[in-house]
Amino acid sequence: MLRPLARLITSLGLVALATTAAQAPVDAVYYDGYLGKVFQYRVREGESLLEIGRRFDLGFNEVTAANVGVDPYMPFPGTLVTIPTAWIPPELSPRPSIVVNLAELRLYFFPKDPADPLLSFPIGIGDEGTDTPLGLYTVDRKSLNPSWHVPASILQQRQDLPPVVPPGPENPLGTRALHLAGNDILIHGTNRPWGIGRRSSHGCIRLYPEDIVRLFECVGKGTQVPIVNRPVKVGLRKGKVFLEVHGEGNYQAEPGEVLHQMARLDLLAKIDIGLVVRAVSEKRGYPVEVTSIRR
Helix, strand or coil, rough: CCCCCCHHHHHCCCCCCHHCCCCCCECCCCCCEEEEEEEEEECCCCCCHHHHHHHHCCHHEEEHCCCCCCCCCCCCCCCCEEEEECCCCCCCCCCEEEEEEECCCCEEEEEECCCCCCCCCEEEEEEECCCCCCEEEEEEEEECCCCCCCHHHHHHHHCCCCCCEEECCCCCCCCCEEEECCCCCCEEECHHHHHCCEEEEECEEEEEHHHHHHHHCCCCCEEEEEEECCCCEEEECCEEEEEEEEECHHHHHHHHHHHEEEEEEECCCCCCCHHHHHHHHCCCCCCCCEEEECC
8 A cells, every 4th residue: 555655755855764853845655645535514503613623623723724714713604614634644654653743733643553544633732932843752651640740931931830730620731641752742632622723832742632542542652753844745546646735834835846846756747737836825734636637
């Protein structure tokens, strides 16, 4: 299923896994095109895009990017919205691994057995000034019902907080946490689910309460965790080319740069340049087909 992967990554000239902190504008992957599907949903009375997003395990950024012009807090009942539950997985890492892609505010868990399904969850990441760091980490330990040892920098801003917040509804770590070796960053749950799909933390990676339970059960000590920034991903399915573009973060892909990388992948003859330019400009955040109809 992944046989073309090595050729694509080599032709793209991506950095090695040990240097994933480097910026790469395009992440070329072959994983049967993409995972999941994109479909339409009609808004019910009293629903917001935040509630709809959580129902379908999407972050705030994903459901709003796919529905530009729709009020995220008070959409009109009956509005037909796009549910973008489809993703092109990022660069495959040694299994098992958790790949965190900051550009799309989503993580992917590649299980040890390739026959097991790949899992993907929306996340909240560090706010400006407390950015989640890029790099290659490993899971050092796991904590069930962790206490929160409040960092000194936060205590200076929030003098109402105690030095340690015990487990419970006031604990921002939620019910489970994965500790990353070599850094104070955690992958954990949250008591503020509306922060998923946003830059809402002090550097840690947050998941919906129900998602951290699933991830926690699958991940063992020593699991590798590359944290990368891949705003553009390419997927191939049955001869068709798909492009997924995100607008989160400081780096914004330019159409010319993406087309240059497409040329290096030997895909220019297969794509419609106009569709590529449109995909890069719109940044819908889910896979869109850019195959040329003149093939």
